[in-house]
Amino acid sequence: MTQPETIDDNRTETDVLVIGGGTGGYSTALRAAALGLKVVLAERDKVGGTCLHRGCIPSKAMLHAAELVDGIAEARERWGVKATLDSVDWPALVATRDDIVGRNHRGVVGHLTHAGVDVVYGDAELTGPRSARVTGYGEVVARRGIVLATGSRPRVLPGLTPDGHRVVTSDDALFAPALPKSVLVLGGGAIGVEYASFHRSMGADVILVEAADRIVPLEDAEVSRHLTRGLRKRGIDVLAGARLLDAAVLDEEVVATVRTARGETRTVRAERLLVAVGRAPVTDGLGLAAAGLTTDDRGHVAPADWSRLETSVPGIHVVGDLLPPPSLGLAHASFAEGMLVAEVLAGLPSRAVDYTAVPRVTYSSPQTAAVGLTEADARNAGHDVTVGTMPLTAVAKGMVHGQGGMVKVVAERDGRVLGVHLVGPHVSEMIAESQLIVGWEAEPADVAAHLHAHPTLSEAVGEVFLTLAGRGLHQQS
Structure with missing residues (x-):
C-alpha cells in the first residue's frame, strides 16, 4: 500500500482522512488501510482515545483489583480462609494499571504503523467537504471521504x-493521588455504578444518587432491581429518584444537599464528589460549519444514511460518540461503525449496524450484561411477549459464588428471542452467547437443543430457554 501523497510542504492528498484516534477512528483507519486505501489519521492527544487512556481499560483494570480485594473479604467471612487485608498500595496499583494501558497503547500504535496509516498529531479543523487543516502538519485533502x-x-x-x-x-476519578474515605456519586448509569462499586470495594463509604426512578434506567427493570439489591447488600447507599439541590466545596470535604424520592432533604458529606451524569460529543474547533454540517440539540452529528453512517454532506461520515441514538456510545459499537465506514469508502456493500444486537455491560459487583430489547421496550413496540426468568442461586455454581443475580429472557410468543438480561458474577463473559441468539433471531427451542456445561453459571441461561421451549427441567414449564 502506498502512502498519502505530499503535494507541497503544506498540502497532502490521501484517500481517507480520519479525525480522531479513539476506538471508532483507529478501527476505521485499520480497516480502510487493509482494503488498500491511503489513510491519514489525525489525533490531538494519543491514539486509543478515552476508552484506552481514561475509560474502559484503566477502569476495568482497577475494577479487577477491587474484585481481588472483595475476594479477600469473601474468603474470610464465607469460606473460613483466615485472610486479612493489610492495606492497598495505591502507587503499586496505579503502576500496574498504567503498565496495562501503556502496553495496549503501544499495541495500537504498532498496528497502525504496520498497516501503513499515516498518524499525525494535532488539532484538525474542516476547511471544506473534503479537506481539513491539521496544526503542525498542514492541509489534508481526502479524495474519498472524511471520517x-x-x-x-x-x-x-x-x-x-x-x-x-x-x-x-x-x-x-481514578487518577487522583490517593483513595478517598467517602464518595458521593452523581449518576446511576453504567459509569456511576462502576465507580461506586470500585470505591466501596476499596473501603470508602459510598452514596449513589440517580435522578431517574431506578439506577441503570436504560436497562430492564428487573436488572435495576437486582443490581440495586446487590449494591445495597455491599453497603452502598443507593438513592434513586433523588436530585442534588446544591453543593459546597470546602477544603476537606464536599457538603451536598439531596432531595430523596420521598421529598425528604438530606445533607451529605463526602471527601469526593464524582459527577457521572453522561458524556457530551466533542466538536469544538472541528469547523463543522465550513463543511456545511450542524449538530443536533445535544451536540451530536447525525447521519443522513444510517446504512453508510454518512452525513448530509456526501463523503463525510461519522462514528463513535458523535453519533446520536440508536448508537450506544460503546467502544465495541464504535469498532463496528468504523469498519462499516471503511468498507463504504472502499466501495463495498454496506449494511447498517444492528444496535439491538450490541451487548451492554456494567462492570460493577455484581455485574450486569444485556443484549436486545427490555421487556418494556418489547411490549411498547407491539410484540406479544413471553418472559422467562431464573435466579442464579437456583443453579449450583450460583450458590458457590453466593452473589445472587438472575437471568431474564424476553421472547415473542411462539417466535424469536428479543432480549436477554443478566445480573451476577462474571455475566460480562456470559453475554456473547446471547448476542448470537438475538443477532441471529433464534427461537427458544433453537437454544434449548444445545447443552450448557454443568456446573456453570451459564447453565441458568440454558435452563430458561428449556423452560420457554416447553421442556423445563429444574423449572416448571
Missing part, C-alpha cells in the same frame, strides 16, 4: 466545576 471520530467528554453540572480533587469526573 469524524472526535469522541466525547464528561458532562458537567452548572456550578460544579471539576477540580480533579474534591469534584471529579469519570475522566480523572
Whole structure:
C-alpha cells in the first residue's frame, strides 16, 4: 500500500482522512488501510482515545483489583480462609494499571504503523467537504471521504466545576493521588455504578444518587432491581429518584444537599464528589460549519444514511460518540461503525449496524450484561411477549459464588428471542452467547437443543430457554 501523497510542504492528498484516534477512528483507519486505501489519521492527544487512556481499560483494570480485594473479604467471612487485608498500595496499583494501558497503547500504535496509516498529531479543523487543516502538519485533502471520530467528554453540572480533587469526573476519578474515605456519586448509569462499586470495594463509604426512578434506567427493570439489591447488600447507599439541590466545596470535604424520592432533604458529606451524569460529543474547533454540517440539540452529528453512517454532506461520515441514538456510545459499537465506514469508502456493500444486537455491560459487583430489547421496550413496540426468568442461586455454581443475580429472557410468543438480561458474577463473559441468539433471531427451542456445561453459571441461561421451549427441567414449564 502506498502512502498519502505530499503535494507541497503544506498540502497532502490521501484517500481517507480520519479525525480522531479513539476506538471508532483507529478501527476505521485499520480497516480502510487493509482494503488498500491511503489513510491519514489525525489525533490531538494519543491514539486509543478515552476508552484506552481514561475509560474502559484503566477502569476495568482497577475494577479487577477491587474484585481481588472483595475476594479477600469473601474468603474470610464465607469460606473460613483466615485472610486479612493489610492495606492497598495505591502507587503499586496505579503502576500496574498504567503498565496495562501503556502496553495496549503501544499495541495500537504498532498496528497502525504496520498497516501503513499515516498518524499525525494535532488539532484538525474542516476547511471544506473534503479537506481539513491539521496544526503542525498542514492541509489534508481526502479524495474519498472524511471520517469524524472526535469522541466525547464528561458532562458537567452548572456550578460544579471539576477540580480533579474534591469534584471529579469519570475522566480523572481514578487518577487522583490517593483513595478517598467517602464518595458521593452523581449518576446511576453504567459509569456511576462502576465507580461506586470500585470505591466501596476499596473501603470508602459510598452514596449513589440517580435522578431517574431506578439506577441503570436504560436497562430492564428487573436488572435495576437486582443490581440495586446487590449494591445495597455491599453497603452502598443507593438513592434513586433523588436530585442534588446544591453543593459546597470546602477544603476537606464536599457538603451536598439531596432531595430523596420521598421529598425528604438530606445533607451529605463526602471527601469526593464524582459527577457521572453522561458524556457530551466533542466538536469544538472541528469547523463543522465550513463543511456545511450542524449538530443536533445535544451536540451530536447525525447521519443522513444510517446504512453508510454518512452525513448530509456526501463523503463525510461519522462514528463513535458523535453519533446520536440508536448508537450506544460503546467502544465495541464504535469498532463496528468504523469498519462499516471503511468498507463504504472502499466501495463495498454496506449494511447498517444492528444496535439491538450490541451487548451492554456494567462492570460493577455484581455485574450486569444485556443484549436486545427490555421487556418494556418489547411490549411498547407491539410484540406479544413471553418472559422467562431464573435466579442464579437456583443453579449450583450460583450458590458457590453466593452473589445472587438472575437471568431474564424476553421472547415473542411462539417466535424469536428479543432480549436477554443478566445480573451476577462474571455475566460480562456470559453475554456473547446471547448476542448470537438475538443477532441471529433464534427461537427458544433453537437454544434449548444445545447443552450448557454443568456446573456453570451459564447453565441458568440454558435452563430458561428449556423452560420457554416447553421442556423445563429444574423449572416448571
